[in-house]
Amino acid sequence: MARPRTEMIAKTRAKLIAAGRHAFGRIGYAEASMDDFTGEAGLTRGALYHHFGDKKGLLQAVIMEIDAEMTERLNKVSASAPTRWQGFVDECAAYIEMALEPEIQRIMFRDGPAVLGDISQWQNTPGCIAALSHSLDRLKADGEIIDIDTETAARLINGASSHMALWIANAEKPETVSKRAVAGFRTMLEGLRK
Amino acid sequence: MARPRTEMIAKTRAKLIAAGRHAFGRIGYAEASMDDFTGEAGLTRGALYHHFGDKKGLLQAVIMEIDAEMTERLNKVSASAPTRWQGFVDECAAYIEMALEPEIQRIMFRDGPAVLGDISQWQNTPGCIAALSHSLDRLKADGEIIDIDTETAARLINGASSHMALWIANAEKPETVSKRAVAGFRTMLEGLRK
DNA sequence: GACACCTACATACGTGGCGTATGTAATCGA
DNA sequence: TCGATTACATACGCCACGTATGTAGGTGTC
Numbered sequence: 001m002a003r004p005r006t007e008m009i010a011k012t013r014a015k016l017i018a019a020g021r022h023a024f025g026r027i028g029y030a031e032a033s034m035d036d037f038t039g040e041a042g043l044t045r046g047a048l049y050h051h052f053g054d055k056k057g058l059l060q061a062v063i064m065e066i067d068a069e070m071t072e073r074l075n076k077v078s079a080s081a082p083t084r085w086q087g088f089v090d091e092c093a094a095y096i097e098m099a100l101e102p103e104i105q106r107i108m109f110r111d112g113p114a115v116l117g118d119i120s121q122w123q124n125t126p127g128c129i130a131a132l133s134h135s136l137d138r139l140k141a142d143g144e145i146i147d148i149d150t151e152t153a154a155r156l157i158n159g160a161s162s163h164m165a166l167w168i169a170n171a172e173k174p175e176t177v178s179k180r181a182v183a184g185f186r187t188m189l190e191g192l193r194k
Numbered sequence: 195m196a197r198p199r200t201e202m203i204a205k206t207r208a209k210l211i212a213a214g215r216h217a218f219g220r221i222g223y224a225e226a227s228m229d230d231f232t233g234e235a236g237l238t239r240g241a242l243y244h245h246f247g248d249k250k251g252l253l254q255a256v257i258m259e260i261d262a263e264m265t266e267r268l269n270k271v272s273a274s275a276p277t278r279w280q281g282f283v284d285e286c287a288a289y290i291e292m293a294l295e296p297e298i299q300r301i302m303f304r305d306g307p308a309v310l311g312d313i314s315q316w317q318n319t320p321g322c323i324a325a326l327s328h329s330l331d332r333l334k335a336d337g338e339i340i341d342i343d344t345e346t347a348a349r350l351i352n353g354a355s356s357h358m359a360l361w362i363a364n365a366e367k368p369e370t371v372s373k374r375a376v377a378g379f380r381t382m383l384e385g386l387r388k
Numbered sequence: 389g390a391c392a393c394c395t396a397c398a399t400a401c402g403t404g405g406c407g408t409a410t411g412t413a414a415t416c417g418a
Numbered sequence: 419t420c421g422a423t424t425a426c427a428t429a430c431g432c433c434a435c436g437t438a439t440g441t442a443g444g445t446g447t448c
Contacts, residue, residue: 009396030224030309033434045436046397054436114308115224118360152358152378159357160350166312167349184346191340191385203425227405239407240426248407 013051015041017065020058025103029059029111056115063112070098070108071127078135085144088135089189092157093182095128099165109162129154145192153192160185207245209235211259214252219297223253223305250309257306264292264302265321272329279338282329283383286351287376289322293359303356323348339386347386354379 019037034055038044052058077094081087098104129151136150164181171177213231228249232238246252271288275281292298326348333339358375365371 012396034436035434044398046399048397049436050395050397110308113360114304118364146381148381149374149378152374153382155357155361155375156354156378156382159353159355161353162357163349163353164346166307170312180343180346181349184343184350187340187342188347188350188382188385191382206425228407229405238427240428242426243407244424244426 012041012043012047013061016043016048016051016058017061021062021065021103021107024059024062024107024111028106029055029115059107059112059115062107063116066104066108067126067128070104071131073098074128074131078131084135084139084142085193088139089186091132091135092161092185092189095132095157095161096164096168096182096185099162100169102169105162105165105169109166129158132157144194146194148192157189160188206237206241207255210237210242210245210252211255215256215259215297215301218253218256218301218305222300223249223309253301253306253309256301257310260298260302261320261322264298265325267292268322268325272325278329278333278336279387282333283380285326285329286355286379286383289326289351289355290359290362290376290379293356294363296363299356299359299363303360323352326351338388340388342386351383354382 016037019040020032022040023032023037034045034048037058038048041047048058052061074091074094078087078091081090099109132154133151136145136153139145140147140150164185168174168178168181210231213234214226216234217226217231228239228242231252232242235241242252246255268285268288272281272285275284293303323345327345330339330344330347334341334344358379362368362372362375
């Protein structure tokens with residue numbers, strides 16, 4: 001009990017973020033009520049407004065947490081591939097797959113941008129785009145890809161991925177569409193190669 | 195006064211859609227109040243709920259109107275180019291430019307998908323994607339592009355375009371970013387060419 | 389180690405806005 | 419011409435966000 005105070009605060013924040021993440025991910029930002037997750041967290045609205053200011057503040061905290069997790073996952077994927085190009089392709093595929101997870105899709109690609117504006121702007125470039133950008137930088141240094149602005153390419157891929165994910169997720173036959181989407185995506189990526 | 199009734203109805207609907215379009219485009223879906231645009235249209239909430247059911251219904255009507263306009267603009271652009279490939283590239287550029295217009299960006303790319311789900315799904319494929327898809331079909335028939343599923347490509351381009359637009363619109367120096375974005379986008383499109 | 393202070397959270401309330409239920413006048417079919 | 423339907427107005431309930439105020443427990447200072 002070196003820091004019982006700060007410890008409790010961290011726990012409270014974590015509980016609220018977790019509850020918010022559940023609610024936002026399952027029923028969406030607009031439908032989620034403040035009382036929903038304070039109840040789930042065993043707290044009251046006082047704690048929520050004290051720590052996060054308002055509903056948007058909680059959403060932002062949730063997004064930062066998810067972004068950090070996505071970044072780590074992407075880095076792991078690209079690190080465990082035999083070649084850099086393969087790592088990059090795997091990373092893109094992993095990005096699409098993550099965008100298929102309902103929680104990520106809803107919070108990061110639907111409600112997030114709608115409520116807070118363009119996510120990729122409202123702080124420093126978020127980790128998941130930075131990760132793609134970094135991979136492209138290395139490929140460029142190795143001379144494996146054509147001359148293209150890497151941040152732009154990362155954002156192109158980001159945009160394409162998230163839309164592919166939405167398309168797949170909302171399709172009647174997700175598996176069929178998924179094959180088409182991934183195949184087309186790979187073809188597009190090949191166009192970047194020398 | 196052949197059909198004074200239906201005429202008046204159409205006028206009422208048009209007034210409400212126009213008012214909704216203004217409000218949604220300027221302050222966004224969540225911040226726009228029903229009373230805002232009924233006031234602007236010189237009507238009451240009764241008319242609104244009668245014709246559109248709820249707030250989402252009005253948004254949907256607004257989106258359909260904008261989509262039709264976008265489709266027409268895109269078709270004009272591609273039709274007035276010297277070659278098909280050039281027409282296609284122009285069409286993509288026009289798409290990005292349209293996505294830069296605040297009203298289109300907000301309604302079609304931010305609030306629309308957030309409120310109604312994936313726009314490209316909740317009816318038949320919307321016109322603006324169909325237009326891109328159609329252009330790609332012709333290019334493919336002419337043997338100008340590589341073998342790729344055209345609908346997938348259209349959606350990739352759609353996703354990439356809208357994200358480029360968001361990036362540009364929210365940047366500190368839109369002009370600089372715009373140049374980078376369009377250049378990168380063209381490079382990516384070249385990858386589709388034979 | 390006692391005291392004042394501050395911070396983390398709880399409680400209670402006002403308010404705004406969505407949706408609905410009901411009312412009414414004008415138009416359409418017979 | 420008369421009943422029925424439709425287009426819209428009016429009035430109300432309710433939910434949920436945010437805020438203002440209260441309180442208890444920890445913290446810095448002497």
